[in-house]
Amino acid sequence: MKTPVLELQEVHKHYREAGETRPVLRGTSLSMQVGEFVALLGRSGAGKSTLLNVIGGLDVADQGTVLVEGKALHTLTDDQRTDLRARRMGFVFQSFNLIPTLTAAENVALPLVLGGETLQEATNQANEMLARVGLSGRGTSAPDRLSGGEQQRVAIARALIHRPVLVLADEPTGNLDY
Numbered sequence: 001m002k003t004p005v006l007e008l009q010e011v012h013k014h015y016r017e018a019g020e021t022r023p024v025l026r027g028t029s030l031s032m033q034v035g036e037f038v039a040l041l042g043r044s045g046a047g048k049s050t051l052l053n054v055i056g057g058l059d060v061a062d063q064g065t066v067l068v069e070g071k072a073l074h075t076l077t078d079d080q081r082t083d084l085r086a087r088r089m090g091f092v093f094q095s096f097n098l099i100p101t102l103t104a105a106e107n108v109a110l111p112l113v114l115g116g117e118t119l120q121e122a123t124n125q126a127n128e129m130l131a132r133v134g135l136s137g138r139g140t141s142a143p144d145r146l147s148g149g150e151q152q153r154v155a156i157a158r159a160l161i162h163r164p165v166l167v168l169a170d171e172p173t174g175n176l177d178y
Contacts, residue, residue: 003070005165006032006055011064013050024050025061034165049094052168056089057081068166086114090159092169096151098143098158104130104150105139108157115162129157 013025024047032038040048053059054066057073066073069088073081085091090111098107105126112122127139133153143151152172159167 002033004031004067005034005036005069006030007065007067008055009065009067011051011054011061011066013047013054013059013062025054027064049170052170055166056091056168057085086111087162088165090162090164090167092152092155092159092167092172094170096143096155098151098154100143102143103139104135104141104143104146104154107143107154108139108161111158111162125161126157129161130154133157 008028008030011025011028012023014021014023016022028051030038040051042048050059054061055068057066057068057076060074068084071084073084076084091097098104099110102110105123108126108129109117109119109122112125113119117125123139130136130139130153133156135150135153135157138146138150141150143154146154156169156172159169
């Protein structure tokens, strides 16, 4: 049996609010193989975004283990978690997190450039990916010149550009019109 791409073992996470402890994740366990799709459903405030942040190593579990390709996130340094995210994960955030001073193509190319690709090669791949999400010809547009749905498609293209083994998407279709 292959190592799961993602495994959560009894993960707990809580937050402190006004001097009170608010549990968000209570013993969450999950195992996913490459190629599997999982959708998290729940009301607002149920912990979906928290779970995605813990899986992506953006937040640390209070208890339990998160393994990505067999690597326990809690054993990695901040730099190692950052490198794992950059090379093996793609993120689509609710608020897109596009860099306003970069064009759509530059936002999509950024993971490739940070990974060592030349700017020209990264830009070529970014424009191809933008075409795949229906944004041909919009690569030179600044994020504030794009509709919410177009910004969301740029964020999706950026998450997929480096062919990650794990894509974490927080409401990825919330602003799409088709």
